[in-house]
Amino acid sequence: MGKPDLGALIAQTMAPPPQARSIEVITGEILDAKRTGGEAILTIGRCLIEAKELLPHGEWKAWLEESVEFSERSAQRFMRLAREWSNPTTLSDLGASKALMLLALPESERDSFVQDHNVIDMSARQLEQAIKERDEAKAAAQRAEADKRTAEQARAKMAEDMGMLNASLASAQDARELAQQEVKRLEGELADLKAQPVDVAVETVVDQAAIEKARAEAVAEMQAKLDKAKEAAAKARDRQKQAEASVEVLKRSMEEMEKADKKAAMAGDKDLAQFEVFFNQAKEQGNQMRVLLLKAREREDQTAARGMEKALRALAEAIGRCAE
Numbered sequence: 001m002g003k004p005d006l007g008a009l010i011a012q013t014m015a016p017p018p019q020a021r022s023i024e025v026i027t028g029e030i031l032d033a034k035r036t037g038g039e040a041i042l043t044i045g046r047c048l049i050e051a052k053e054l055l056p057h058g059e060w061k062a063w064l065e066e067s068v069e070f071s072e073r074s075a076q077r078f079m080r081l082a083r084e085w086s087n088p089t090t091l092s093d094l095g096a097s098k099a100l101m102l103l104a105l106p107e108s109e110r111d112s113f114v115q116d117h118n119v120i121d122m123s124a125r126q127l128e129q130a131i132k133e134r135d136e137a138k139a140a141a142q143r144a145e146a147d148k149r150t151a152e153q154a155r156a157k158m159a160e161d162m163g164m165l166n167a168s169l170a171s172a173q174d175a176r177e178l179a180q181q182e183v184k185r186l187e188g189e190l191a192d193l194k195a196q197p198v199d200v201a202v203e204t205v206v207d208q209a210a211i212e213k214a215r216a217e218a219v220a221e222m223q224a225k226l227d228k229a230k231e232a233a234a235k236a237r238d239r240q241k242q243a244e245a246s247v248e249v250l251k252r253s254m255e256e257m258e259k260a261d262k263k264a265a266m267a268g269d270k271d272l273a274q275f276e277v278f279f280n281q282a283k284e285q286g287n288q289m290r291v292l293l294l295k296a297r298e299r300e301d302q303t304a305a306r307g308m309e310k311a312l313r314a315l316a317e318a319i320g321r322c323a324e
Helices: 006-013 023-036 040-054 060-068 072-084 088-094 096-102 107-117 124-195 208-267 270-297 303-322
Strands: none
Touching (some): 023 040, 023 060, 040 088, 088 096, 096 124, 124 270
């Protein structure tokens, strides 16, 4: 094996890179493609991209008009097709105008859309309408899915709230039972205190007047305890009623939502389904506001409660006007 020709290797290494195509060659290819049509649309677009990168700044528009007879807008359309269209076979049947309109669709849907709608035989106006209808149907499907998710979230929230309200109701019932037992116990002790002889009730007192006074004080003290226990029992009863009312309201809301879902599913009425979602959300929020109002009413200062009552009445009137 002979020695390598270092001179040839150096010459090969230092050889200039292949020259870019001249603007004349690119121009000729575009003109040929214009005469060919069909798949050559992509050739035109690729050549225009190549030419724009090659031409000095400021010469692009003049070259388009003088050499290939394209407006800048038309050139941009061909260049966009070359960048974004991947199926030259379909393009040859469609033409540039329809292909540009189909760029509004995701690339993965274009071929199936062309086949399903017989786009080749459509007019440009018919294609525009078909794309518009496709977009509207897709948007409607997305809204329906969003409404469905909203309804599912509302149902999950209602179920969670129902669990909390049931726990609150059970606690209120327990508190009321304990308060009632305390009232009953104190009533028994008070009755025993009133019934027992004075000398047994107050054994250490000798003076009769002092005995009567001590007896009266003992009875008064026991009566005060009993009154306080009755007040606690009354509050416990009110809390239980409030909890029961809240459970009932939420229960009805859940039942109505379920009925609305069934009706909407049978009738396919998306507007009704959406209305029911908003309606039940409003009822749920109304129930929550009512709970806050009941809490505010237990305060000594009733300013907040009165403000809440006024706001709820105004809201009720505003909602009523919606049905007029």
